[in-house]
Amino acid sequence: MTVTAMSVPTQPGVREQVSADEWQTRVDLAALYRLVAAEGMTDLAATHISARVPGPDDHFLINPYGLMYEEVTASNLVKVDLNGEKVMESPFPVNPAGFTIHSAVHMARPDVACVVHTHTAAGMAFASVETEVLPLSQTAMQFYGRTGFHAWEGISTDLDERERIVRDLGQNRALILHNHGLLVAGPTIPASWVLIFQLERVCRTQLEAMAAARAMGTDLVLVPVAVAEKTAEGFDQSLRNAAEGRTNFDWDAHLSALDAEDDSFRH
């Protein structure tokens, strides 16, 4: 078989072929794939995380189709254009259908460095309920009034959907894909990690709080609008800080934790 014969295709020399900035983006993005996997937010080999390659070209990095996130490395990330077509040789296929959502966001929002999309159980459940992100916790308030909703149009490769994704995301940092899953769009890779980690927690928390309140026959305790808005603005500021390079949300600590366990993402 099979198992022993099934080595991952390797792609030597990528580091030498790309700019230092692109290499750093590759390492950070591969690390993000590993962090999402470690948090159990994967869906076998489905869904994508994409990052914009620094520079004037509209080039993006995404996962090689068919690999679990734990096998993604800096070198095997595939470089594609806005149509999901490869712009650099790679032994791996890409899944262009899944890239449509990402390309829509990247086309419309040059301020976005990284898009994360998940199909977690809590994310899908939240996305299947008629609700919004309620100001139930400090964690939730970072998404208060900063979250869009996009109606599900079925599994389609209809590129027209891009316009509606862009409209529904607007200037928000999160998009609930109804009947489907979650999406966040951050100004840096570390910021996108913080956003997806927190949005996942927000979904779980809100569903549990709704269930508890329902069982107890009581109401949810909502923070006053002005307080929620002020709190959300504080998070706006930290994302601006990230965009300006003034915070990386302790990214180095996350990388060190990954290194201690398995540093293969760096290759």
Add this chain to the structure above:
Amino acid sequence: MPATAVDTVPSLKGKVPDDEWEARVELAAFYRLVAKHKWDDLVGTHISARVPGHPDQFLINPYGLLFDEITASSLVKVDMDGNVLQDSAYPVNAAGFTIHSSVLKGRDDIVSVAHTHTVAGMALSAVEGTLRPVHQKALRFYNALSYHAYEGIADDPDECARLQRDLGENDAMVLENHGLLTCGRNIRSTWALLYNLEKCCQVQIALEASGGEVVELSNDIKESTYALFQRSLKSNSTGSKLDGWESSLRLLAKEDPSFMH
């Protein structure tokens, strides 16, 4: 420390045909993946696969081993009457045999069967109502999920006909008050189906408990998405890349290659 199957069961590699060995390795990997996700239940529940070239024989777990101890060589080969066809220090569980042999006897197109007792699966199986077609993943099971009423521990051979009747032509079934079952034309697709059904149960339990109103989908979207899943199932007899199967096996091998023993 007690000896495990890796220490005590002699390797069958090279002693059984290559295709049987491959099926053993993949099935052992399936057990390890279920354990890794914590969808196992001590030594309970079973996953089976037909022996390639011998449709009247199948492989099932050595009863008494935890899923994360199961190896390719320790899997037990049985026929459809429950006769053990190899030297094995381990017995085969009667209830497991009933459920798995029923599906394999009733459905020539099926190669592998999986069954779990997860919290989300058992919870869904204990609530009146069906899996609701409210998100992308659940539409894979839209009008295509069977239900089988609980009859007690499945050691009554008469239950076989009712299991077959209830499964019908579907590839997934809720065993009411009991757990989940999926089956497929190969081991990897049975795994992917189990993964997706488990996740659908987690979603439904969470969204029902919340009491929130569901974002309803139009019948057009439901029907067309289900049809798309069916088309891809027909055109993709060897499994989809989305299941990450080879990748999962490599990761298991990297972590603990003993399943390949």
